[in-house]
Amino acid sequence: MFPISSWYDRLGYHSFPTVFVGLRADQKTALLEAAGRDVVDSPTSSVEKSVAAALQKAIRALPxxxxxxADVCAPTDSPLFAExxxxxxxxxAWQMLTSSPKVRQALQQDQTSRLTVRPFxxxxxIREFRLFLYDRELVAMSQMNLERHFKRFARRHDQLWGQGCELATAFRDGLPADHAVVDIYFCSNGDALLVDMNQWGEPTDPLLLRTWDQDWTARPGLKLIAPPLDLSGDVSVSF
Ligand SMILES: Nc1ncnc2c1ncn2[C@@H]1O[C@H](COP(=O)(O)OP(=O)(O)OP(=O)(O)O)[C@@H](O)[C@H]1O
Ligand SMILES: [Mg+2]
Incomplete structure (x- = not known):
């Protein structure tokens, strides 16, 4: 896994501003203990409250x-996240983090000692894409949202790939490894934001590239969901 802190000093200006909240050993233990409970509780002990207070300060620092x-992952599996x-x-923030199995696992496996706070x-x-960088070169790119075909993307195939190549060049020297998977977001003004960086191979999802077991030097290129036989299901995306 590539925690945000492993690339932020070099590539943070391509991404969301991020406030890191480092955890002391007792704070980490308290977070892990709370994450192991079945109920979603407010922080109660003084150590728990100190974590929530640090998060509160970080939240106030951002607009x-x-x-x-949790630096290596976001609490996307928390029931609160769905709300x-x-x-x-x-x-x-404390409740969101302690109710996430992903966060609990990251703490348990000692993959993180800090929390991250970013502007929401x-x-x-639909505008999220995954870049596959092999030997620091863009070899493949996939839509993140695999629900359906988007005609707008198919029309812009070459432009999207070109943008992906430009980003790969911009990220090249700041990558934490020669092979990396970078999730980006195309903003409506055409800019792109670096959202997340993942390790090459399992458990990272190869999405439309289907399998990690392939010749990446053959550069599979940009993969989009193919059009359905009946195009009436397509939706227009402002892009
Ligand atoms: N600052 C943000 N504001 C709103 N949504 C965000 C923000 N950052 C990320 N997201 C959304 O949350 C998703 C998951 O974030 P991220 O990839 O950082 O965490 P993750 O633990 O790797 O999750 P996943 O396993 O789904 O990739 C992103 O794909 C994006 O849709
Ligand atoms: Mg991710």
Whole structure:
């Protein structure tokens, strides 16, 4: 896994501003213990409250509501995340993190010693793409949202690939390894944001590239969902 902190000093300016909240050993233990309980509780002990207070301070340092994570992962599997992915106070951030099995596992396996707080952005998953960088070169790219075909993307195939190549060049020297998988978000103004960086191979999902077991030097290129036989199901995406 590539935690945000492993690339942020070199590539952070391509991404969301991020406030890191380092955890002391006792804070990490408290977070892990709370994450092991079945109920979603507000912080109660003084150590728990110190974590929530640190998160609260970080949230206040950023404009608007926030998106919290554990540096290596985000609490996307928390039941609270399904209600709303954004948090606006430390207690809610604490609850979001402690109710996520992903966060619990990252703490258990000692993959992280810090939390991350980023500005919440209303993202349309249709605009998220995954870049496959092999030997620091873009060899493949996939849509993240695999629900359906989007005609707009098919029309812009070459332009999208060109943008992917430009980003790969911009990220090249800041990558934490020669092979990496980089998730990006195309903003409506055409800019791209680096959202997340993942390790090459399992458990990272190869999405439309289907399998990790292939000759990547053959550069599979941009993969999009093929059009259905009946195009009436297509939706127009502002891009
Ligand atoms: N700052 C943000 N504001 C709003 N949504 C965000 C933000 N950052 C990420 N997201 C959304 O949350 C998703 C998961 O974030 P991220 O990839 O950082 O965590 P993850 O643990 O790797 O999750 P996954 O396993 O789904 O990739 C992103 O694909 C994006 O849709
Ligand atoms: Mg991710």
């Amino acid at each position: 608007g509501s926030c998106f919290v994570g 709303s992915a954004s948090v606006s106070n430390g207690d809610r 952005r209303n993202m349309n998953r």
